[in-house]
Amino acid sequence: MTIKQALRQAIETLTSNRFEEAHLEAELLLRHLLGIGRAELHLRLEDSLPPEQTPELDRLIRRRLSHEPMAYITGHKEFFGLDLIVTADTLIPRPETELLVEKALELAGNRTSPTIADVGTGCGAIAIAMAVHLPQAKVYAFDISTAALEVAALNCERHRVTERVHLLQGDLLQGDLASNIPARIKAGDKPPRYDLILANLPYVSDRQMRGLCDDVRLFEPALALSGGPDGLQQISRLLAQARDKLHPGGAILLEISPEQRTGVVELAGRHLPGDNVKVYPDLSGHDRVIVMESKADKNLAIAPGEGA
Template structure:
């Protein structure tokens, strides 16, 4: 008789990943797995688990297999059309929200929204804000719109490359972005989860700074006086990003470290 207990002995997955897959297959909470680990399993459930197990053992990200990832305490749907939201990107949201404190009806722009995690999280945490989000990918925008609808967030999604999607819209209080910043020659693109994620969301196809240059240089024409720009970047790019901001006229330029102590978000105020 196949039970969760006997199946766990045969699985090559780490225990937590195995539990995540069983919760997904059976649509039950973790507590149910513990209380029913000796119950017989239906053959259809076993077949489905084995299919998902094989995908995970082949290296496919767990988020794509189960179809969601938690971010800022919200559950976001994800697909191979979008980058998987990561904990370090929560720093970008938190930094933006800190800047918005005390502002009435601020206007916020999220460039390259992907799953919508950043834009939707800001809209939910700052309900008085008007949030606009852009992305070049129609498939990504479909995921983002679904997330906004399911989570009850008001976000205006526009398709197009960076500022080109805005059709003249400007006067934003805050611009945020987590653009592709991995250099095209970086070997990490061929490792781990990155192998399965959309390459255009990971690398600019160049030195890792070209998208950041476009965003920083174009921000001046879109921000109100005293508006802020914050961008996420690579572990070794903070100095380059600070220089780009300063050379474009931004003041109070500073970087913020992630939980690992690595400068991950850099921004400034445009006067």
């Protein structure tokens, strides 16, 4: 069988199972199998598919037919223009989260060497995007999951930011070096305060978690999704901790679920009274990022957004 025939078969199988992006996904599966880029795949269409790779291709297609996300099958996901390694231990970074990075870069732009925390870093998406775009920044990336931190460490190496992204294990901002963390994950000295605290914490409510049976999120770790009864458990705990961890004039940026807007704005009022609170919609028009900016530092200018 030629690569072209294998590709056709894969497209037909995915199409007949109602996969909307059958062509693109079939190509990605073959490229992943052969370890080649798009251009090479098209140059090699008339080559034979090595017979020992046919069962492996079938296995990849079966995984996709079970609705396993493409990112877990290929082990990669693009985020903010960066190719990131993902595994079943990490959330797959979402395009919506790029809005949080955009807003954080706008706010950090006025600082020469900002100190930034990324709480619940997962595969390191937010922390690494910030470090890559702000060469003077120091980033402290926290996660409770050792397995996720191991993936974040690989991504830091891949994007050459290991020296400036400190990976810390622990509960929210209380991260520390744990004995079971690989040597390449360095604790570094945690700063007492940050200019920016960023977080995309788990925010799926218990009710929504129960309804995930047909959802892509079913494949993702519950630890990365579950935010307790109303989805706000971790966000509320972080806001309670964050107050004393922020430089005057600093800001906290959180990704939220649109229906949590009122609840998170209330929490901000309780834990961070006097802060300037704004909520920004994602490209689909859903409230997605909340920015809580402390007013003490007049140098930090926030871009116009939708007032909370």
